Amino acid sequence: GAVVSQHPSWVICKSGTSVKIECRSLDFQATTMFWYRQFPKQSLMLMATSNEGSKATYEQGVEKDKFLINHASLTLSTLTVTSAHPEDSSFYICSARDHRKGDGQPQHFGDGTRLSIL
Amino acid sequence: GQNIDQPTEMTATEGAIVQINCTYQTSGFNGLFWYQQHAGEAPTFLSYNVLDGLEEKGRFSSFLSRSKGYSYLLLKELQMKDSASYLCAVLDSNYQLIWGAGTKLIIKP
Numbered sequence: 001g002a003v004v005s006q007h008p009s010w011v012i013c014k015s016g017t018s019v020k021i022e023c024r025s026l027d028f029q030a031t032t033m034f035w036y037r038q039f040p041k042q043s044l045m046l047m048a049t050s051n052e053g054s055k056a057t058y059e060q061g062v063e064k065d066k067f068l069i070n071h072a073s074l075t076l077s078t079l080t081v082t083s084a085h086p087e088d089s090s091f092y093i094c095s096a097r098d099h100r101k102g103d104g105q106p107q108h109f110g111d112g113t114r115l116s117i118l
Numbered sequence: 119g120q121n122i123d124q125p126t127e128m129t130a131t132e133g134a135i136v137q138i139n140c141t142y143q144t145s146g147f148n149g150l151f152w153y154q155q156h157a158g159e160a161p162t163f164l165s166y167n168v169l170d171g172l173e174e175k176g177r178f179s180s181f182l183s184r185s186k187g188y189s190y191l192l193l194k195e196l197q198m199k200d201s202a203s204y205l206c207a208v209l210d211s212n213y214q215l216i217w218g219a220g221t222k223l224i225i226k227p
Contacts, residue, residue, distance in 0.1 A: 093160050111160050
């Protein structure tokens with residue numbers, strides 16, 4: 001069964017709207033979660049690393065004021081795309097790793113959120 | 119810099135065997151992962167290698183040679199549902215995952 005739940009799976013909204021995406025680890029505590037973006041026919045691009053109780057670490061070129069990340073608990077991280085525009089339309093995927101099992105564990109992915117900005 | 123190379127696309131026939139190669143140059147090594155990603159879906163975990171050698175799991179096997187910075191994913195008895203992208207990813211010295219661009223595998227009847 002799924003170990004990481006991501007919601008919503010599909011969002012269509014008008015330009016200028018802010019959209020919040022939730023990522024939950026279902027049966028383990030995730031001190032670290034990862035947010036990726038994937039454009040059609042392209043590879044996964046890491047946007048940021050979400051750290052529970054502290055600020056997220058953003059990859060170069062990712063605007064932290066536009067992509068707000070909150071990791072308020074050990075099982076929940078949220079990504080808010082603020083004032084979304086058509087160029088933000090993409091497939092957003094979160095992932096988490098169960099550190100209790102050691103560092104060499106796979107990242108488990110949520111099902112992804114397909115964001116379409118009109 | 120850190121780099122992972124894998125072929126962009128491969129084509130194989132249903133029932134056959136295909137090998138997808140991955141070479142890497144990273145700052146440190148703490149394991150290599152293979153993921154499968156169907157179009158429009160999130161990646162799913164296939165295998166993890168941290169020691170040299172072959173790991174077999176059903177129709178899928180993964181091989182690692184750390185001295186050569188090389189891995190391959192071997193898929194046997196190919197089925198149409200195996201058509202997907204296969205992603206190679208390396209855990210570096212900081213336990214950050216470095217992703218390859220993925221290999222799109224096309225299975226023909």
